[in-house]
Amino acid sequence: MKLRTKLWLLLVLSAAMSMVLFGYTSVWIGKIANKGYALFQLNPLAQSIVDSIEEQSPLGRDSLKLTLDLAHEEHPDIRLIWMDDQGQSIYDTAGLNPTYTFKDLARMMQNMPERYLTEDDVHILTQATSGEQSYFLLLSIPSSAMKQGEVYFLVRTHKSLLTLVVPLVLSFSIPFLLALWIFSRINKRIRKLNKALNQLNIQGDSPVIKLEDKSKDELGQLTQHYNSMALRIRSQFAEIQQFENNRNLLLSNLSHDLRTPLTTMLGCAEIIRTGNYKDETELQSRAKIILQRCRYMDKLLDQMLDISRQDADSLSLQLVNHNLSEIIRKIAVEYIMVLDGDQVVLDVDLPNEDIANAIDAPLMERALRNLLDNAIRYGKDGRYLGIRLSADEQSVNITVMDKGKGIPPEHQAHIFERFYRVDRGRTGEGLGIGLSIVKDIVEAHQGSIEMSSTPNVETVFRIKLPC
Ligand code: ADP
Numbered sequence: 001m002k003l004r005t006k007l008w009l010l011l012v013l014s015a016a017m018s019m020v021l022f023g024y025t026s027v028w029i030g031k032i033a034n035k036g037y038a039l040f041q042l043n044p045l046a047q048s049i050v051d052s053i054e055e056q057s058p059l060g061r062d063s064l065k066l067t068l069d070l071a072h073e074e075h076p077d078i079r080l081i082w083m084d085d086q087g088q089s090i091y092d093t094a095g096l097n098p099t100y101t102f103k104d105l106a107r108m109m110q111n112m113p114e115r116y117l118t119e120d121d122v123h124i125l126t127q128a129t130s131g132e133q134s135y136f137l138l139l140s141i142p143s144s145a146m147k148q149g150e151v152y153f154l155v156r157t158h159k160s161l162l163t164l165v166v167p168l169v170l171s172f173s174i175p176f177l178l179a180l181w182i183f184s185r186i187n188k189r190i191r192k193l194n195k196a197l198n199q200l201n202i203q204g205d206s207p208v209i210k211l212e213d214k215s216k217d218e219l220g221q222l223t224q225h226y227n228s229m230a231l232r233i234r235s236q237f238a239e240i241q242q243f244e245n246n247r248n249l250l251l252s253n254l255s256h257d258l259r260t261p262l263t264t265m266l267g268c269a270e271i272i273r274t275g276n277y278k279d280e281t282e283l284q285s286r287a288k289i290i291l292q293r294c295r296y297m298d299k300l301l302d303q304m305l306d307i308s309r310q311d312a313d314s315l316s317l318q319l320v321n322h323n324l325s326e327i328i329r330k331i332a333v334e335y336i337m338v339l340d341g342d343q344v345v346l347d348v349d350l351p352n353e354d355i356a357n358a359i360d361a362p363l364m365e366r367a368l369r370n371l372l373d374n375a376i377r378y379g380k381d382g383r384y385l386g387i388r389l390s391a392d393e394q395s396v397n398i399t400v401m402d403k404g405k406g407i408p409p410e411h412q413a414h415i416f417e418r419f420y421r422v423d424r425g426r427t428g429e430g431l432g433i434g435l436s437i438v439k440d441i442v443e444a445h446q447g448s449i450e451m452s453s454t455p456n457v458e459t460v461f462r463i464k465l466p467c
Pocket residue numbers: 370374375378379402404405406407415420421422423429430431432433434435436459
């Protein structure tokens with residue numbers, strides 16, 4: 001059942017129930033707390049006494065006295081006077097037997113029914129006929145014997161009933177109408193939220209529907225939560241999609257990057273096995289190719305391992321004081337051999353005094369090798385490779401520099417992102433994770449890395465480590 005239908009049912013039911021409750025409780029409480037005669041009971045009472053007297057034919061004084069005394073016994077507060085049509089009393093239960101003129105009777109009947117609310121007596125005059133003769137029965141009731149909170153006399157006619165019921169219904173309906181108004185506003189807001197949730201499209205390019213609800217109540221808060229949730233879902237979905245794309249790219253690049261050197265290695269190994277080479281120089285160069293490809297594949301596998309380490313967030317450091325100058329010297333010697341015959345100037349700039357710092361040596365070496373490999377792979381055209389080490393009071397700085405094609409400005413902001421490669425179309429040039437690993441290693445050392453590049457002039461990576 002819809003909320004709106006529920007509310008309508010609730011309103012109709014509660015209105016009916018409260019009316020019934022009002023009727024019953026007022027009668028019930030009236031009976032308990034408001035004892036006495038009600039005005040509307042008196043006329044039927046007088047009429048019933050008159051009827052029983054009229055039935056007596058002929059009307060004898062004894063039987064009249066008996067009837068009136070019995071009625072008085074039953075209603076001790078009521079005085080009954082039986083009189084003829086001249087106002088002369090024939091029998092008075094109070095024993096006073098007064099004579100009334102027309103004026104007396106008219107005064108008694110004046111200002112009814114308000115009269116009984118005052119201190120005066122209430123009088124009911126009923127005509128009776130016996131034989132050819134007319135009589136009157138006068139009932140006198142002290143106002144103290146009447147119901148004090150008498151409201152029923154007001155509702156004795158339909159018209160007066162209307163005057164009571166209409167204001168009553170109106171005053172009853174105000175809370176219902178207010179509740180209805182508030183509910184329909186709440187309902188409208190819920191429907192809006194419902195519709196927005198229904199139409200929430202986590203994929204697609206269409207902008208996320210942002211709901212406007214400035215109120216600070218629970219629904220307003222829910223709307224704000226919806227807005228932020230919709231945006232979060234969108235961005236998380238985009239991230240998942242990006243991750244999925246990266247994963248696919250990684251797999252295709254990896255299979256390509258592993259297959260290409262393997263083919264070359266197989267070819268070279270086959271030439272060496274069959275002895276199908278010209279001289280010792282060719283043999284050496286084939287062996288060097290196999291070695292290079294092996295190193296490349298080894299590096300790829302290392303990077304794969306690093307990715308899974310990054311995923312597990314487990315880059316734990318073993319910080320030991322190491323001589324950084326020595327480490328850089330060792331690496332530089334390795335690269336002299338790698339660059340052998342490539343006509344690249346290797347410029348190693350170390351301070352006169354050795355610099356030592358607390359580092360995780362294997363990790364820091366891997367970071368430096370990644371930077372140097374990149375400088376050779378992407379910046380060989382500049383024929384320059386520079387490594388510089390310096391230190392001041394707060395930090396140790398390591399700089400790797402080349403003068404190759406560099407990184408175009410529009411790519412520079414993303415260069416440390418995982419899987420980011422400037423030339424995404426080209427395979428066989430890495431997986432786009434080297435620099436993200438370097439950044440992770442440096443940051444694990446509480447250091448920072450920054451890059452500046454002017455294509456074909458200078459590309460510099462600066463690592464800053466705290467002393
Ligand atoms: P990859 O494994 O592809 O080399 P990296 O994270 O090491 O991944 O490098 C990301 C991208 O940054 C590379 O694809 C390359 O385009 C660019 N890059 C990195 N270093 C240099 C550099 N010294 N000169 C020019 N481009 C570079």
